[in-house]
Amino acid sequence: xxxxxTTERIYIIPLRKEWEKAPRIKRAxxxxxxxxxxxxxxxxxYDRDLKxxxxxxxxxxxxxxxxxxxxxxxxxxxxxxxxxxxxxxxxELPKKAIREQEKKKKEEDKKKSKKEKAxxxKEKAxxKQAETQEE
Numbered sequence: 443x444x445x446x447x448t449t450e451r452i453y454i455i456p457l458r459k460e461w462e463k464a465p466r467i468k469r470a471x472x473x474x475x476x477x478x479x480x481x482x483x484x485x486x487x488y489d490r491d492l493k494x495x496x497x498x499x500x501x502x503x504x505x506x507x508x509x510x511x512x513x514x515x516x517x518x519x520x521x522x523x524x525x526x527x528x529x530x531x532x533x534e535l536p537k538k539a540i541r542e543q544e545k546k547k548k549e550e551d552k553k554k555s556k557k558e559k560a561x562x563x564k565e566k567a568x569x570k571q572a573e574t575q576e577e
Contacts, residue, residue, distance in 0.1 A: 449523045452533050455480050458515040466511045473505050473513040477530065481521055485528050498531040500539045 460476035461469040478495040481487075487494055505513050518533040535543075 446524055449485075450520065451485070452518065452520050453480070453484065454516055454518045456516050457513060461513055468510070470506050470510045470513045474502070477501075477505075477517065477519070481528055481530060485521055485523050487526060487528065494526050495528050495530060498529060500535055501530060501532045504532055504536075 455477055457473045457476050460479075461472045464472035474497060475492070477497065478492045481495050482490050482492060501517070501519060504517065508514075519530050520533045522529045522531075532539075
């Protein structure tokens with residue numbers, strides 16, 4: 443089985459030079475594209491395919507926060523490359539995102555604990571049946 447090679451880097455991506463080239467009503471879209479172009483170059487994606495860069499939800503929301511006409515001038519991102527796919531997220535997540543992640547984690551833990559309890563009950567039931575059959 444092939445090993446997955448992962449690299450993780452933090453970049454501060456300058457966006458102002460890029461989005462100033464675009465008309466006002468297309469600036470946020472141009473900023474997203476500039477992030478992808480920057481990461482294709484710096485994360486060594488040799489075929490220069492922008493579809494291999496995945497911008498996560500909170501980064502996209504940060505870019506569009508002030509609307510289409512005024513995206514941020516620079517963004518600090520964390521890029522994680524697994525094989526050829528690069529996931530990009532904000533380096534410092536907002537508090538709301540952190541709370542949301544914690545909430546998901548708690549729900550997963552609850553589901554796991556319910557499954558574990560069900561498995562234990564099934565095992566106990568099997569043991570009781572085995573004991574009754576032996577008698």
